[in-house]
Amino acid sequence: MPEKILMMALSPTMDTGTLARWRKKEGDTVAVGDVLCEVETDKATMDYESTSEGTLLKIVVPAGGQAKVGDTIAILGKPGEDFSALLADARPAVAKAPAASATGAARAPTPVPAGASTAPMAHAHVPASGRVRSSPLARRIAAQKGIDLRSLQGSGPEGRIVKRDLDAAPVRAVSGVMAARQAGQAPAVPSYTPGPGDEVVPLSSMRRIIARRLSESMFSAPHYYLTVAVAMDELLATRTRLNAGREKRASINAFLLAMAGRALLRHPKVNSTWNGDSIIRHTTADIGLAVALPDGLITPVVRDCGRKGILAIDGDLAGLVERARAGKLLPAEYEGNTFTISTLGSAGIDEFTAVINPPGSAILAVGAIRKEPVVGDNDTIAIRQRMRVTLSCDHRVIDGAVGAAFLRELADMLENPMLALA
Amino acid sequence: MAGYDYDVVILGGGPGGYVAGIRAGQLGLKAAVIERDKVGGVCVNEGCIPSKALIHQAELFRSIPSLKEIGLSVDTKGFDYKAVFDKSRKASDALMKGVQFLLKKNKAVTIPAEGTLSGRNEITLKDGKKITGKNIVIATGSRPRVIPGFEFDEERVLSSTGAIMLTKLPKKAIILGAGAIGVEFAHIFNAFGVEVHLVEMLDRILPIEDAEAVKVLARAFQKRGVQMYTGTKAVSVQKTAGGVSVVLEDKGGARKAVDADQILVVVGRTPNTDGIGLEKVGITTEKGFIPVGDFNQTKVSGIYAIGDVVNTPLLAHVAFKEAEIAIEHMAGKSPEPRIDPLSIPSATYCEPQVASFGLPEWKAVEQKLSFAKASFPYRGAGKSVALEQTEGFVKVIYEPKTKEILGVHIVGADATEIMHEMLLGRTAELLPEDIALMIHAHPTLSEAVGEAMRAVEGWAIHV
Numbered sequence A: 001m002p003e004k005i006l007m008m009a010l011s012p013t014m015d016t017g018t019l020a021r022w023r024k025k026e027g028d029t030v031a032v033g034d035v036l037c038e039v040e041t042d043k044a045t046m047d048y049e050s051t052s053e054g055t056l057l058k059i060v061v062p063a064g065g066q067a068k069v070g071d072t073i074a075i076l077g078k079p080g081e082d083f084s085a086l087l088a089d090a091r092p093a094v095a096k097a098p099a100a101s102a103t104g105a106a107r108a109p110t111p112v113p114a115g116a117s118t119a120p121m122a123h124a125h126v127p128a129s130g131r132v133r134s135s136p137l138a139r140r141i142a143a144q145k146g147i148d149l150r151s152l153q154g155s156g157p158e159g160r161i162v163k164r165d166l167d168a169a170p171v172r173a174v175s176g177v178m179a180a181r182q183a184g185q186a187p188a189v190p191s192y193t194p195g196p197g198d199e200v201v202p203l204s205s206m207r208r209i210i211a212r213r214l215s216e217s218m219f220s221a222p223h224y225y226l227t228v229a230v231a232m233d234e235l236l237a238t239r240t241r242l243n244a245g246r247e248k249r250a251s252i253n254a255f256l257l258a259m260a261g262r263a264l265l266r267h268p269k270v271n272s273t274w275n276g277d278s279i280i281r282h283t284t285a286d287i288g289l290a291v292a293l294p295d296g297l298i299t300p301v302v303r304d305c306g307r308k309g310i311l312a313i314d315g316d317l318a319g320l321v322e323r324a325r326a327g328k329l330l331p332a333e334y335e336g337n338t339f340t341i342s343t344l345g346s347a348g349i350d351e352f353t354a355v356i357n358p359p360g361s362a363i364l365a366v367g368a369i370r371k372e373p374v375v376g377d378n379d380t381i382a383i384r385q386r387m388r389v390t391l392s393c394d395h396r397v398i399d400g401a402v403g404a405a406f407l408r409e410l411a412d413m414l415e416n417p418m419l420a421l422a
Numbered sequence B: 001m002a003g004y005d006y007d008v009v010i011l012g013g014g015p016g017g018y019v020a021g022i023r024a025g026q027l028g029l030k031a032a033v034i035e036r037d038k039v040g041g042v043c044v045n046e047g048c049i050p051s052k053a054l055i056h057q058a059e060l061f062r063s064i065p066s067l068k069e070i071g072l073s074v075d076t077k078g079f080d081y082k083a084v085f086d087k088s089r090k091a092s093d094a095l096m097k098g099v100q101f102l103l104k105k106n107k108a109v110t111i112p113a114e115g116t117l118s119g120r121n122e123i124t125l126k127d128g129k130k131i132t133g134k135n136i137v138i139a140t141g142s143r144p145r146v147i148p149g150f151e152f153d154e155e156r157v158l159s160s161t162g163a164i165m166l167t168k169l170p171k172k173a174i175i176l177g178a179g180a181i182g183v184e185f186a187h188i189f190n191a192f193g194v195e196v197h198l199v200e201m202l203d204r205i206l207p208i209e210d211a212e213a214v215k216v217l218a219r220a221f222q223k224r225g226v227q228m229y230t231g232t233k234a235v236s237v238q239k240t241a242g243g244v245s246v247v248l249e250d251k252g253g254a255r256k257a258v259d260a261d262q263i264l265v266v267v268g269r270t271p272n273t274d275g276i277g278l279e280k281v282g283i284t285t286e287k288g289f290i291p292v293g294d295f296n297q298t299k300v301s302g303i304y305a306i307g308d309v310v311n312t313p314l315l316a317h318v319a320f321k322e323a324e325i326a327i328e329h330m331a332g333k334s335p336e337p338r339i340d341p342l343s344i345p346s347a348t349y350c351e352p353q354v355a356s357f358g359l360p361e362w363k364a365v366e367q368k369l370s371f372a373k374a375s376f377p378y379r380g381a382g383k384s385v386a387l388e389q390t391e392g393f394v395k396v397i398y399e400p401k402t403k404e405i406l407g408v409h410i411v412g413a414d415a416t417e418i419m420h421e422m423l424l425g426r427t428a429e430l431l432p433e434d435i436a437l438m439i440h441a442h443p444t445l446s447e448a449v450g451e452a453m454r455a456v457e458g459w460a461i462h463v
Helices: A084-087 A099-106 A136-145 A162-166 A176-182 A204-219 A235-245 A250-268 A310-325 A400-415 B015-026 B041-046 B048-062 B066-071 B081-105 B161-163 B180-191 B211-224 B315-332 B359-367 B382-386 B415-427 B432-436 B444-458
Strands: A003-006 A015-021 A034-040 A047-049 A054-057 A066-068 A070-079 A223-231 A272-274 A280-282 A288-289 A292-293 A296-298 A339-343 A361-373 A381-394 B006-011 B032-035 B109-111 B115-119 B122-125 B130-138 B142-144 B171-177 B195-199 B227-229 B231-241 B244-250 B254-259 B262-265 B269-271 B303-305 B346-348 B353-358 B371-378 B393-400 B407-414
Touching: A047 B254, A054 B006, A054 B262, A066 B227, A070 A084, A070 B032, A070 B315, A070 B444, A136 A162, A204 A296, A223 A400, A235 A381, A235 A400, A235 B041, A250 A288, A250 A310, A250 A339, A250 A361, A280 B269, A288 A310, A288 B444, A292 A310, A296 B315, A361 A400, A361 B081, A381 A400, A381 B353, B006 B315, B015 B041, B015 B081, B032 B130, B041 B048, B041 B081, B041 B161, B048 B066, B048 B081, B048 B161, B048 B180, B081 B109, B115 B130, B130 B315, B161 B262, B171 B180, B171 B244, B171 B254, B180 B244, B180 B346, B195 B231, B195 B254, B211 B227, B211 B353, B211 B359, B211 B407, B231 B315, B244 B262, B303 B315, B346 B415, B359 B393, B371 B432, B371 B444, B393 B415, B393 B444, B415 B432, B432 B444
Parallel strands: A288 A339, A339 A361, B006 B032, B006 B130, B032 B109, B130 B303, B171 B195, B171 B262, B195 B227
Antiparallel strands: A003 A070, A015 A034, A015 A066, A034 A047, A054 A070, A223 A381, A272 A280, A292 A296, A361 A381, B115 B122, B122 B130, B142 B269, B231 B244, B244 B254, B346 B353, B353 B407, B371 B393, B393 B407
C-alpha cells in the first residue's frame, strides 16, 4: 500500500529544508538505503536515504521547493496504486532523524552528565499563538531549573514538551527576555515599514539560528574582555622550520588551536560549561574555529586539541573547513565545542571582541599580525611581529583572575612555543 | 511485500495475539492469527475473566450475613458451586465469541492450528502447511509454573487452570504462592466456606505491592479466617487417601505438616518459548523470555515478541499495549518504543481490592530516592460509610521538589477502578493540584483520590 515519505529533521535545529536535488525520478524503483534526494538544511546539504522500498510514485515537493519537517515530500508504493487519499491528508507529526544521536556520541569520551548535552538549541514546536505546548510537570521543572521551554523540542503528543525533554536540555539561567518568553509572550520586536528602494530579505535558517543563539549567549552570559598583544616572531619561525620540505604546510590556525588546547588543559576552569545549578568541567579541549560562509558562519570543531599534535590538528582542520565551505558538515562536526577561536586577521582587522559560542564559556578573537616597534630590554626599540588577541569570558564561569592567568599562559606559549612542552 | 501470504502472521491468539490481529486489520495490514486452542487465550478462558466472574459470585455469597441483618433468612443448604462455575464459563464463552467476532470484523484470519517458526518469514503448522508473512509476532503466552515435586495432576495438585475449572470445592485447601492469583483464589475459596491455608515464601502476602496496603488486606483475611503462613516454603507434597499432606518449613527451619483435600500451586508462570522453533530463527531466550528492544522487536528483523513471552509484567493489559506497539511500528507509525514500567497498573480483585502503579514505598527506600508520601483513609469519603466498606486508604508517593507522582497504592472497595484517575495524572504529567482542584462528584469513592491529592498539598478537608 502506498506510503508517504516525510521531510525528516536531519539535524536538531532543522525545521525547514529545501529540496536541492532529486536523485530518483517518478517511476524509479527505490530500495532501503537508496538516496532519494539531497536536502539543504540550516547547516549543510544532506543525503536523504530511503527507509522503505517500493516505486517512487509521486514527487510532491519538486527540486527547489521548501518543506517543513513532517511535510510529505513524495509517495512510495507499488506501481499503479491509488495514493490520492495520502495527498489529501493533513500534515503529519514531526519526525526526528537518527542524526540527533550522533551529537551525544561526539561527547561520549568525556564523563559529562546528560544535562550538559552539547546539542545546539533545538527549535521548539511553537504554534502561531506563541504558546508552547507542555505538560504541567514539565512547566514546573523548567521554571525550577531555569530552562527556556521555547528552546526545546517536545517529544510528547502533538509536539508537547514533557519531562524527558527537560532531562536532555542544557540548563541555563533565565534572563529577563527569556523569562518573558517562558511566560508565553513573544518578546516585542520592532517592525519597520520598508522604504520604496528597500529590499526585504527573508531569513534563512542559518540566519535565524545565528540570531537566536548569539542573542541568547549575549543576554545570558555576562561578557568581559581581556586583550593581550603577542609577539609572534618565534612562532612564525617555528612554523617555517616545521613546514620546510613539507608539501602540505601547516596553517597558523593549527598552531593556535594546539597552543590554546594545551593552555586549556592547564586551566580547566576556562574549559567549562555553565549548567544552571552546576558547572561542567571538560577533560578534553574541543575547539571550534569560526569559518565564514556566504550567508553566515559555522564553527567546525577539532576534538582534543590539548593532546593532538599540530600536524594532526592541521589535517583535521583541512577536512572540516572544506566540508564547512561545501555546506556538508554533519552535526557531530560542529557541535560540542568547549572553546572557540575566531580570526579576522586575514580581513585586515587589528583587534576585535567576539560573542561567546555556547556551550563554551570563552572565545578568543585573533587579529592580524603586524610589524610594530616594541620596547625591549634596556629600553631598546625593536621591530616585532605582533598579533592582538582578545579573550571574551563568561563571568558566571570564569573570573577575571582566572581568565587573565589562562590568557597570559597562552600568550607565553605563543611567544615561546617550547613552553607548550614544559 | 510481494510473495508473502500475509503482512503479519501472529503466533498465538491470547490477549497479545488477538489485539495484534485487530490492530493490524485497523491499520490495513493483512493479518493471520494462529491459535491452537481458543482465541482469547488464558485471560478470557482460564484466567482474568472467569476468575472475576467467580469473585463477583463470591461477593454475592458473602453478602448473605448482611441480608440476615435486615430480616431475611437465607437457606444456604441448597448452594451449588457447579452453578457458580457455569456462570464463569458463560462469561468466558461470551467473550471468546466476542474476540472471534472482533477478529472477523477487522478482517484478521484465524487459523485454528498449532504452529512453530520455521524461518524468518514462515510458520509451519502441525499438518505441514506453511504460512508466510512479511512480519511475525510471537505471542505464545505462558503456562503455570511447575515446582519439582509438586507436578500438577489437576485432581489433588492443582494449577490455576485446574482451580478455575473446579466444579466442586474442597473443604480444605492449601494455596502455595500469595501473589495476585493466590490471593484471589484464597478470597474465592474462603468466601464459599473453604478452609484456606495460604503459604508464601516471602515475608508478606502480595510481596510486590506496597507493604502498608497489604497490611490492610492481611487484616481483613485474618478476620475472615484465612490462615496465612509467610516466610514459609513448601518442602514436599504427598498424596494421601483423602487428599494431600504438605510439609511446610518456616524461616527458622521448623517444619510442620498440613493436610488438606487439595493443594493449589500458583507460584508464577513459565513463558511458552520452548518448542516453538526459536532456534530456527536464531533467537535464544534469557531465563525463558525472548529478549526484545524498542517496539518489541527481537534481534531478527521483522520478528516481534509480545506478552508473556517477553520479560515485562505478565499482565493482559501489558500484552494489549505491546501488541499495539509492535503492530503500529510495523505499519510505519511512531508508537512509544517502550512501556514506562512505572505507568503499568496492577490490580488484585480480592476484598478489599488492592490496586497500584509506580513505586511502592519499600522500593523508593531501597533505591534511596528522595520522596514524600500522603494518604487519605477511605473512611473520610462519605460513600464508604454508606456502603459499610470503610477499610482502606489512597496513598501517593511523590517527588518532593516537583511533586511528580512516583507511585499510587489504593486498598479498598473498587480500588481497581478509582486508580485510573491517578494513573492518568502520571501519564499526562499532571501535578497533584490538577487533580485536587477538580470537582469530584459527591458522594463517590473517587473523592478519596481527590482528597489524597489535597493531602499532598496539605489541604485535605474531610480528615
